[in-house]
Amino acid sequence: MGRTFVGMPPFPTAARTALADTRLRHNLAHATGTIRAKRATVVAEVEDWEDLRGQAAAVKDATLARLDEHLLTLEASLTARGATVHWARDAAEACAVVAEVARTHGVDEVVKVKSMATQEIGLNDALAAQGIAAWETDLAELIVQLGDDLPSHILVPAIHRGRAEVRDIFRTRMAAAGRPAPTDLTDDPAELAGAARLHLREKFLRARMAVSGANFAVAETGTLVVVESEGNGRMCLTLPEVLVSVVGLEKVVPTFADLDLFLRLLPRSSTGERMNPYTSTWSGVTPGDGPQEVHVVLLDNGRTRALADPVGRPTLRCIRCSACLNVCPVYERVGGHAYGSVYPGPIGAVLNPMLRGVGTDPVTDSLPYASTLCGACGDVCPVAIDLPGLLVHERIRVVDAHRADPRPKPEALAMRAAAWALGDARRMSLAERASGLAGRAWRGRGMPGGRRALSWLPFPGSRWTGARDLPVPPAESFRAWWRRTGRDEGTGR
Amino acid sequence: MSARDDVLAAIRAALADRPDAPEVDRAYRTRDPLPPGADVVDLFAERVADYRATVTRCTAPELETAVAAALDGAPRVLVPDGLDLEVPGAVVDADLSATDLDALDAVVTRATLGIAETGTIVLTHGPGEGRRALTLVPDVHVCVVRADQVVPGVVDAVAALDPVRPQTWVSGPSATSDIELDRVEGVHGPRRLHVVLVDG
Incomplete structure (x- = not known):
């Protein structure tokens, strides 16, 4: 028996392992760079x-x-x-x-x-x-x-x-x-x-x-x-x-x-x-x-499952050329194994959830997020599949499939909390004051453009800062600044 | 229900929204696929050579000499029935097994057409071209193409070909890019492709 993709971890975990493999990253950067240049040359020959x-x-x-x-x-x-x-x-x-x-x-x-x-x-x-x-x-x-x-x-x-x-x-x-x-x-x-x-x-x-x-x-x-x-x-x-x-x-x-x-x-x-x-x-x-x-x-x-979704149906146009893999900044750095499927890259991130359905397999559900939505895949697709649009569509389907989960995901909880705080002017003002205090307490480090950001937070914030910076909240909210500088909502001067 | 009935039923259920079938605009078929001012036969020769096939151009009276030169002294040469060309010492295919074919060094055939846009020759495996295995197993393929068989583009080729006949489109010798995406000539098909282009 050969190795199989069965039992592999979801994309974020698998990607972390792949990113640590410098030889893999070297091989991928060389190969995808070569093929991108070749494709661009011969595509430019065809005027229409x-x-x-x-x-x-x-x-x-x-x-x-x-x-x-x-x-x-x-x-x-x-x-x-x-x-x-x-x-x-x-x-x-x-x-x-x-x-x-x-x-x-x-x-x-x-x-x-x-x-x-x-x-x-x-x-x-x-x-x-x-x-x-x-x-x-x-x-x-x-x-x-x-x-x-x-x-x-x-x-x-x-x-x-x-x-x-x-x-x-x-x-x-x-x-x-x-x-x-x-x-x-x-x-x-x-x-x-x-x-x-x-x-x-x-x-x-x-x-x-x-x-x-x-x-x-x-x-x-x-x-x-x-x-x-x-x-x-x-x-x-x-x-x-x-x-x-x-x-x-x-x-x-x-x-x-x-x-x-x-x-x-x-x-x-x-x-x-x-x-x-x-x-x-x-x-x-x-x-x-x-x-x-x-x-x-x-x-x-x-x-036929993919065919039944009128939005996702164009995924079935795919002729398996792999141009979308070669231009994808995520694929180029992580490689194909992290996608847990024979179909990796942007097309895999859309096709796998289409073929298998969403809401049951954590690996499949993680795939639509394996993208920066930069849009390069959609630009090169020879059958004009709107891959960035479909990646968003698949994210929506994944979120919808998990709405009734007995244990909601942290993102869902955060969104619920945000909806509660932002849905009422008084609660929002309290939230602004809290974030202003946090902004004064945390200095963070300088980012390009003068903004300050935090690179590390304790758990559960570490789930975010493990891969991204968190901009330090401004010490003063826009509404507070407006009031402080004497600008009146009615006059707009 | 059989798998067939189930799959067809699933397709019909999936298409319950009765999507429109969009119109296809075939204007692309009328556009010239070649660079402005390019000569069809010259470009064909250039693009065949671009993929590291060897191209010899000759006139009809020079053909036999050109083919002999292309064979470069290969000792065991195979030809299909109906080649309509004298190749001294060549074996005519008579249902040879794959192992028999593997013992031969080179094959000489004609082609059905050539495509300038891509530097491709197309075999349809009738008389003069031979069944598919003939141009596959021997290591050298010498292919004779007449200038009047060269069409400008893929569109012209598809329109001219009979889909029911088996076809092999050949663009250069066997190649692979599977190791670091560097193109390397010579894997399983003939490692040398020699196109003899007969002008006039």
Whole structure:
């Protein structure tokens, strides 16, 4: 069994641990900085970028508005082209379908194309429990799998690892999974990629079954699309006899022609390239070419829950490019593990509460707060998801879900106290006098602009000052100053 | 209820507010995706090379020589059926297994089209291009593209392609950015891509 996100602490606690890891912060700053610059260059080449984003959003919204119809069309097209279509309400059902196909063919190992949907449903562990080995073939996924680690980025799940760490993982762990790493392996990325090539080639050549996701599923023609870089996807989609693709319901687009938007937006947003090295499309079974048995699992697993919220629905436009992670100041410093999900970063902070619901899991409920609401994520999103707006929306849902809690949160108590004090002129004046006394008693230290602030308070104030300064309350309130300087409310002079 | 019925019912319940399906403005399809004044074929050659593929330009009579030069003495060369080009000593694919393919050094194919905007070649795996495994397992791919097959943009390519045929869009050799987001060429697909662009 690999490590799982289950049992991880909520974001603020996990983030504290991550922030203390200077190597992690160095790796993340380097990687996100590189990809941001690449993206900015290739996006600047496309003059009508903003229009493309808007139209892609419109295609997705129009599809989601008639999702049942498009999925039925997709099912019919796939079936007509020789594919078997399965539907899965949740992760367990989807995993069971894949395991059953493997069992039918008597295989004890499958090769995998990098896929967020199969990460989301925990497929590898589910298959392992049935005695089936699932080999990740994407380089970053391989690094994560061999290192018994967790993914921390949508595009580059091993973004938190530097080259020296990758070399150590390959040297110590590859042998147990198959062909060992060369003994003289250095930390040169080209050599590391070469080691992965040799290690995985024997798996590709002998694999009888592959599992993939899909970036897009075209309803009209039953065409599935996988966008990738390394060729491991092509290996999996081409060489084995049996292919099972786990596809989220929201991946459907009505027509092949609609891809002319997404194939321009996705690579530039994701890897910062005009086009990714390889894009594969297939429509069911092609006689004499590629897998002759093709299955497609249409996965709900919370997507209909997201669809039911008219405000949150646009979250389902997401094409998993990870541009929002790369620009997020919180993600850049904390990394992906602290989000406790395969979907980290701003999209994860919105998508996880959407898919799982709020009010039950403290980790999920903490995610919408993992943001400064600076808005950079919304600016780069290729399908124009209003991520900052949705982060606020999710905060509202989390607060609403906890209103009836028997033990209210400290924030709720503070807000209730504030409402009581501010709701009455006499009480407010008393509060002003109290805070004025406090302001005179506490000097604090100087802040830019001349304001004074406290960096430390005893518990429970330490819950606030642990991460932020508390401005020292002014010694005199505005209303007191107004009275003292003789200004009369009526004259306004 | 079956999972299918349940999921469809959940979708219909979720859409009980009957949201409007917004109109999509397809004006983007009429805009030129290329920089002002760019020549489509020149730009294609430039952008293919940008992703560290090798580009050779030649005329039709020079094609065989150009392909031979691109193969650079590779001993075991594979060609698909219907290549319509003489490659001395090449093996013609006859349902070779993946292991057989792995023992070959290079493959020569044609393509269905090229895209200037992105430096992409698109294979649809018919005659002259071969089934998908052919251009995947050998380490060198020499791909012949005629200048009249190059379209300006992704929009033009999508409009011209038959979605029912399997497609492989290739932009440069196999690559990864998975270690520190530095691009490295050469992982699982062909580590060398050589595009022979036939002018005129």
